[in-house]
Amino acid sequence: MTAGDLAIVLAAVLLTLGFAALIVVLLRVLDTLRSLRLEVDSLRRETGPLLAELRASTDEARFAVEEAREDLDRFDRVIGSAEAISGAMANTGRVTRMALSTPVIKVAALATGTSRAAQRLKRDQKRIERQSRRNSSSQEVVRKSK
DSSP states (O other), X not given: OOHHHHHHHHHHHHHHHHHHHHHHHXXXXXXXXXXXXXXXXXXXXXXXXXXHHHHXXXXXXXXXXXXXXXXXXXXXXXXXXXXXHHHHHHHHHHHHHHHHHHHHHHHHHHHHHHHHHHHHHHHHHHHHHHHHHHHHHXXXXXXXXX
């Protein structure tokens, strides 16, 4: 055996050992990948229901937000209507006060004047009755004295 043959045999042995070591490493990587696949499948099984629940919760939250937005829009319209009604009522009250204040004051003045006139008439009538009683009493006294 020559030195060239020995180098070829030695290289073949070293290559065989290298390939064997490579096969062992690849088998370990393959086992690790299988284990990793099992863990990923387990994780998917565990997180699947959680993701479904999260989607359902997200849908419910979206529905609640949309409903709240609609309620806020409706409330905004109600507030706008209330402001419009309030403004209209303020204007109506002012116009009504201006339109009715003068006639109401005149009616109140007329009622007060009529009431005072009636009281005066009653007083005068009572005075006249008292005077007529006095006069009739005086006349009776004069008749009796004759």
